[in-house]
Amino acid sequence: MYALADCNNFFASCERVFRPELNGKPVIVLSNNDGCAIARSNEAKALGIKMGDPYFKIKPIIERNNVAVFSSNFALYGDMSARVQEVLRGFAPSVEVYSIDEAFLDLTGMEADFDALAKTISRECRRLTAIPVSVGISPTKTLAKIASKLCKKYPKLQGGCFMYRPQDIEKVLRTFPVEDVWGIGRRSFKKLADMGVKTAWDYCQLQETTVRKLFNLPGFRTWKELMGIPCIEFEDMIEPKQSICISRSFAHEVTTLQEFTEQIATFASRATAKLRAQNTLATEMAVFAMTNRFKESLPQTSGGLYTVFPDGAADYRTIVTSAIKTARSLFRPGFGYKKAGVVFTKIIPAEGASASIWADTDTMERDENLSKVLDTIHKSFGNGALLWGAQGDGQFHMAQEHRSPHYTTLWSDIPKVTVK
DNA sequence: TCTGGGGTCCTAGGACCC
DNA sequence: TCTGGGGTCCTAGGACCC
DSSP states (O other): OEEEEEETTHHHHHHHHTOGGGTTSOEEEEOGGGOBEEEEOHHHHHTTOOTTOBHHHHHHHHHHHTOEEEOOOHHHHHHHHHHHHHHHHTTOSOEEEEETTEEEEEOTTOOSOHHHHHHHHHHHHHHHHOOOEEEEEESSHHHHHHHHHHHHHOGGGTTEEEOOSHHHHHHHHTTSBGGGSTTOOHHHHHHHHHHTOOBHHHHHHSOHHHHHHHHHHHHHHHHHHHTTOOOSOOOOSOOOOSOEEEEEEEEEEEOOHHHHHHHHHHHHHHHHHHHHHTTEEEEEEEEEEEEOTTOTTSOOOEEEEEEEEEEEEOOHHHHHHHHHHHHHHHOOTTOOEEEEEEEEEEEEESTTOOOOTTSOHHHHHHHHHHHHHHHHHHHHHOTTSSOOGGGTTOOOOOOOTTOOOOTTTOGGGSOOOOOO
């Protein structure tokens, strides 16, 4: 038996925790650079604001309905997420954090009134973090996801739904839209629509050979999971990332080599911090950039260049220097770059890695020591405390006009309470 | 004016091996 | 004229997730 705990409208809910006067009112959170709507309160959804709608297109709706608008504040969301996870860990020995706002709980072997348990987990998350959470419990992860979605649809479930008996599951699947099933994306939905498959139940009625042929292994797993046969593994071990990417859209188009390399150096430095945090080395790095594809009248370019570190690298000096060098080769004058990034694609464990006989071990040791010092300073004083000169101001040049304070992670932003 | 960011897994096909 | 059989590894691209 698995539980899925899913935070409702998570980013919008985080903002409301510290702005309770916004409860019951429409709230949206924008993507980085204030580009699109990426979270919406129920009231905002009811106004017809869709996931991914460009901000400038929905501005009339926002102004007419007095929608509260926030730039994304990931320091806040990450911290609130950790609080919810802590509450969840109190209910199950093993928890798989699936995303910033969702976690699976392994309830295998547990004997409990699962319907009551689901409601209790939801209530405790709300009580201890002020975040509304929908908890679905069922024999497979895919069904647990569906159960949690039912909570959002039916308030009378009080945030918890246990779905177990075959006749109950069938009843739900018969009306559950197939495109809302976990693992069925836009492409598959199109194919299914052409075949007349509308509900999750219709999907279950397809022949095994048809499913395997048209939707391959992932679609086949979903098919079995819907029928109550678990085949998506529970993964509570945190594995090191196989790729690490830092990329951003810019507030304005970047046209100078100076600003371009400064931004790339900043991406590279942040990516290196992530690489080091999981104790891994990068053997390949890509630097990529593109112009604004929506401005068709302007000259367009898009592409990237690779750098190889044969022995693997994880020190700031090597990586930032290489990134800048690569950025200089990539940059073409006359173009306005709108987005760029740095990606490590081939990551290996630092443990047991050995340098080639040609390596300059003295320099490597010095670079590694310097990197350790940087890590320590960043940990105590924040990411921007000490920068490479090549990073310029060390900031991402994004638009963030509506960002809320870092209520829970910065001393100066902690809410003050005045008692009269 | 203004359109996000960061991941994983699977598959087919090419390159290569003996 | 006729040109094997069996395997692995790697990569790009597709599809999906939040």
